[in-house]
Ligand code: SF4
Ligand code: SF4
């Protein structure tokens with residue numbers, strides 16, 4: 034199912050493609066219980082970049098790959114990937130002492146606390162706030178023309194989920210929401226240690242949707258028997 | 267936009283005496299000729315110190331933090347920062363200049379070099395001396411010197427946390443000294459991420475002399491490249507060679523620690539203060555044992571697909587968090603060289619040395635020397651302040667480490683290194699004071715490895731195991747350490763071509779093998795010019811007597827010993843190959859002209 038991998042797949046298409054109604058068993062076999070549940074419940078199938086913390090070495094190659102592909106530059110009339118300045122990456126490494134590195138990326142929350150926190154009223158036509166879930170890619174996007182830079186989304190994400198949203202220091206508008214690279218995540222491709230994978234969102238996975246400090250504390254306790262990172266939160 | 271592709275075109279120059287900082291432009295030809303890292307560092311050092319005999323601990327001596335053209339770009343393993351300064355450790359046998367010493371350079375991995383380039387600089391140059399203990403914060407263009415009084419005496423592990431807490435953002439990359447550096451122990455190191463160090467050559471002591479506890483850098487920018495498309499395609503090739511390769515996997519498995527057992531078996535390990543080349547208990551402190559009992563994860567430096575750093579924990583009397591180790595150098599210098607085979611005890615020593623901010627290699631070497639002098643009855647227990655410094659004793663080693671960092675009692679003399687100890691003790695102890703030019707040798711023993719002896723004897727910073735075992739290797743190494751790339755991935759021969767393409771695409775200057783080596787030769791020769799000007803001559807390129815007199819008594823290389831005549835012949839050949847005068851070791855005019863260094867000679 035190529036279309037599914039690319040993420041641009043609506044529930045209606047999915048149902049059509051599977052001939053749902055008659056064959057929900059087939060569907061179960063093909064897509065697993067979660068997709069089936071999604072199809073039946075009317076929720077969009079969500080995919081995300083999943084980190085295996087036991088494999089991640091903290092090398093930050095993913096940051097450079099993300100930045101390069103999401104910030105292309107025009108070179109000789111062509112758009113080429115950028116040079117991968119990690120500052121602009123949507124996946125970011127958080128380093129701790131004792132040595133724990135947590136790659137942090139949008140969890141593609143089904144209930145989008147970030148969007149719900151947006152202060153901008155939904156648009157009459159599209160129903161979108163300034164922050165919204167894109168229908169095609171299912172990723173979180175910002176309509177910077179309507180965004181007022183209030184940082185409510187970033188706050189909601191940081192206090193309830195991963196904290197991946199980073200407001201632009203000058204405008205306050207949200208940045209660093211994973212784009213899933215249009216369904217072909219470059220971070221997953223370029224990670225030298227196969228620590229990343231592109232998977233369906235399941236909120237019962239260990240560490241799902243948690244912020245880096247929380248994850249780091251659990252890892253450090255496991256690995257070193259201590260989670261004293263000093264006072265910085 | 268800089269006038270030279272691949273660079274910002276400027277270094278940040280900070281004078282701690284006046285508190286002023288400024289961006290200083292670097293002439294484009296200096297980037298062409300000296301590249302970055304070690305090379306550009308030595309060029310800046312040469313330009314700033316116009317006369318010999320400047321006291322390394324004076325405000326005048328610049329302390330340089332040098333990334334290279336790879337730094338800040340996603341080039342595999344482009345993680346290194348080269349710290350360059352005038353050595354507070356080395357000295358020639360005789361010289362007209364009272365504070366004569368060599369250049370020194372020390373290369374560390376991690377994330378600091380790339381961050382310097384993110385912040386918009388091709389290097390940081392520190393001069394002067396702050397009126398009180400301070401730290402430097404570089405936040406892109408914003409530069410600030412802050413009071414570090416409350417951090418005085420703080421050990422590096424605690425400081426690593428405390429400084430980030432103070433700065434309020436983990437994205438700052440930091441380097442710092444420990445109590446040893448503050449106390450001006452000559453062989454003090456500069457730490458980064460609590461477990462990575464610019465260890466060799468005393469850069470931490472120079473930092474301490476400037477009253478500089480730490481530097482924190484955070485940046486948002488990036489240098490450009492000359493050929494964008496060329497860069498991307500060479501990058502893909504380099505990644506293809508390394509990522510997931512058999513070589514990368516095997517290197518990740520044990521890192522340098524594989525050598526602890528490997529070199530012991532080969533008879534090339536520093537054991538019992540260099541008396542032997544094989545340690546019968548190497549397995550107990552080797553990579554396999556560490557993988558089984560200590561390490562919990564593999565850690566990589568910036569964009570590195572090798573991940574040879576290991577962290578873990580130990581339990582029991584010496585238990586605790588282990589940031590790194592054992593590595594080859596740390597494991598051997600504090601393990602085999604001291605006949606310590608208790609893994610937890612060894613790691614406690616390694617961790618303590620990092621925590622205090624000492625160089626692992628010199629510290630292990632000094633303690634080995636003292637253990638031998640004690641065993642031979644040349645020094646008494648009261649000379650050692652009551653420490654029963656017997657071979658293999660972890661507790662005595664730990665006590666000695668603390669004394670050295672505090673320069674307390676016997677530690678004050680031990681802090682000066684084995685050369686000073688041998689002068690003081692006399693009784694023929696000079697024979698087993700294992701140093702060259704005053705810098706202690708590292709964990710590679712040489713009775714059965716003569717080429718490594720040449721590396722130690724002729725390296726620009728004193729006994730250096732990394733310099734290279736021949737002139738050609740030294741040239742390549744000096745060049746590599748000027749790019750910002752780590753040495754370890756270059757064991758993979760297939761990396762060479764994409765690495766050269768990357769360098770060419772970034773700088774816009776074509777680097778083939780020959781040009782790469784020639785540039786390294788220029789760098790190495792400028793180091794030699796510096797050292798020669800200070801008064802270093804052929805008689806300083808010598809090895810301790812032990813290597814010519816004490817044949818190994820155990821192991822596969824039993825009986826191995828260096829031949830003095832052969833060593834001298836090799837040295838003469840080496841000078842000839844280099845275009846240096848075999849009598850004095852002075853670089854010949856023709857050679858300097860060929861390298862474009864004739865205009866620099868003084
Ligand atoms: S590229 Fe992979 S191993 Fe490296 S930091 Fe990212 S997730 Fe971790
Ligand atoms: S992780 Fe944050 S940005 Fe992503 S969907 Fe959840 S709340 Fe929104």
Ligand code: SF4
Nearest residue numbers: 151180181183184186
């Ligand atoms: S910053 Fe913009 S997107 Fe975020 S909540 Fe405010 S208005 Fe909405």
Ligand code: SF4
Nearest residue numbers: 099211212214218220
């Ligand atoms: S999927 Fe793409 S946008 Fe998302 S973190 Fe990975 S590289 Fe960045």
